[in-house]
Amino acid sequence: MAERVTIRPYRDEDLGDVLDLLGLALGESPLLQRTPALFAWKHLDNPFGRSIMLVAEADGEVVGFRAMMRWELVGSNGGTVRCVRPVDTATHPGYRRRGIFRRLTLEALEIASSNGTQLVFNTPNRHSAAGYSTMGWVEVGPIGVLIRPSLRLLQRPNREAKIPQPDDLIQYSSPLDDLTPLRRHNRGLTTLRDTTYLNWRFARHPTARYSLVGNGDGRAVLRPNLRRGRRELVISDIFGSQPGVAARAVRRSGRADYLVASFQRGTPERAALVRAGLLPIPGLRALTLYVRPLGALPFDVTSMSAWDLALSDVELL
Ligand SMILES: CC(C)(COP(=O)(O)OP(=O)(O)OC[C@H]1O[C@@H](n2cnc3c(N)ncnc32)[C@H](O)[C@@H]1OP(=O)(O)O)[C@@H](O)C(=O)NCCC(=O)NCCS
Numbered sequence: 001m002a003e004r005v006t007i008r009p010y011r012d013e014d015l016g017d018v019l020d021l022l023g024l025a026l027g028e029s030p031l032l033q034r035t036p037a038l039f040a041w042k043h044l045d046n047p048f049g050r051s052i053m054l055v056a057e058a059d060g061e062v063v064g065f066r067a068m069m070r071w072e073l074v075g076s077n078g079g080t081v082r083c084v085r086p087v088d089t090a091t092h093p094g095y096r097r098r099g100i101f102r103r104l105t106l107e108a109l110e111i112a113s114s115n116g117t118q119l120v121f122n123t124p125n126r127h128s129a130a131g132y133s134t135m136g137w138v139e140v141g142p143i144g145v146l147i148r149p150s151l152r153l154l155q156r157p158n159r160e161a162k163i164p165q166p167d168d169l170i171q172y173s174s175p176l177d178d179l180t181p182l183r184r185h186n187r188g189l190t191t192l193r194d195t196t197y198l199n200w201r202f203a204r205h206p207t208a209r210y211s212l213v214g215n216g217d218g219r220a221v222l223r224p225n226l227r228r229g230r231r232e233l234v235i236s237d238i239f240g241s242q243p244g245v246a247a248r249a250v251r252r253s254g255r256a257d258y259l260v261a262s263f264q265r266g267t268p269e270r271a272a273l274v275r276a277g278l279l280p281i282p283g284l285r286a287l288t289l290y291v292r293p294l295g296a297l298p299f300d301v302t303s304m305s306a307w308d309l310a311l312s313d314v315e316l317l
Pocket residue numbers: 025026087088089090091092095096097098099100101102103124125127128130131132134
């Protein structure tokens with residue numbers, strides 16, 4: 001059966017079939033809708049370039065899809081690392097375990113490699129992680145989270161509630177009109193944050209609504225969310241030389257059931273958030289980081305200590 005499956009580059013006219021397949025295989029949530037707008041934001045309008053996209057076709061039907069977003073990380077030495085991030089992948093339920101995901105992924109890797117990509121990184125779910133491990137991916141480790149619960153958690157969760165908007169959960173927030181990449185010197189691999197990136201990542205996201213608190217010394221980028229009927233306020237990123245200013249502003253203005261963030265051990269943002277009452281929750285991982293180097297790199301990318309990630313680096317919401 002697998003012999004009849006052909007792999008070819010994605011074409012614009014495949015969009016409807018691909019969105020149907022992603023919806024069928026992965027489902028959708030209010031923030032992660034399988035819409036042309038979200039697809040375009042992710043795969044066509046990304047400032048690092050158009051994604052590598054392949055489809056698998058059988059009997060004229062799209063039965064598999066594979067996308068790898070282009071990305072650029074900057075290392076602690078200031079050097080840029082050209083990356084791809086395998087994100088959306090799906091095989092039609094009637095065609096699974098026939099090697100389609102493997103063929104799509106290996107072919108996309110070859111394209112990435114021939115374009116000078118040095119590193120592949122992603123945070124796969126448990127369905128695909130097993131497959132990546134058989135194709136040379138290495139598990140780096142969990143991306144742990146910090147949480148600050150509020151007394152509102154004692155109330156019943158409301159699973160019927162709508163996703164909150166910034167004004168519902170944040171007092172004194174400002175719109176995203178001043179996204180200057182004022183970030184401290186990075187301690188490890190992190191996204192190259194320039195103004196174009198920040199505008200795309202936060203201001204132009206088709207479904208997630210971001211807001212800012214703090215001032216020029218320390219600013220937090222916040223995203224309200226609903227998880228299992230709980231109103232969470234995601235601290236997606238922190239900018240500025242004084243993260244304590246940002247952390248205190250979040251605490252003062254947040255009206256959510258809980259705050260959640262992820263900054264790595266040893267970073268000033270993490271220290272500031274811990275001082276503001278956010279606690280690491282052992283065993284609770286947001287996501288698990290996997291890598292596959294495509295060439296020699298001056299960092300040990302398989303060690304978490306080589307990375308300096310915020311939630312905005314790993315989530316695509
Ligand atoms: C994950 C998914 C893309 C795999 O597609 P597939 O075409 O069936 O995968 P392949 O046949 O190429 O499998 C390659 C390897 O992945 C692993 N694998 C795939 N499906 C697996 C499963 N259900 N359980 C355990 N391992 C699995 C195996 O190691 C497999 O190699 P093997 O068959 O030689 O043992 C498919 O199950 C899917 O669409 N799932 C829902 C969507 C999803 O979760 N996507 C990933 C997140 S973006």
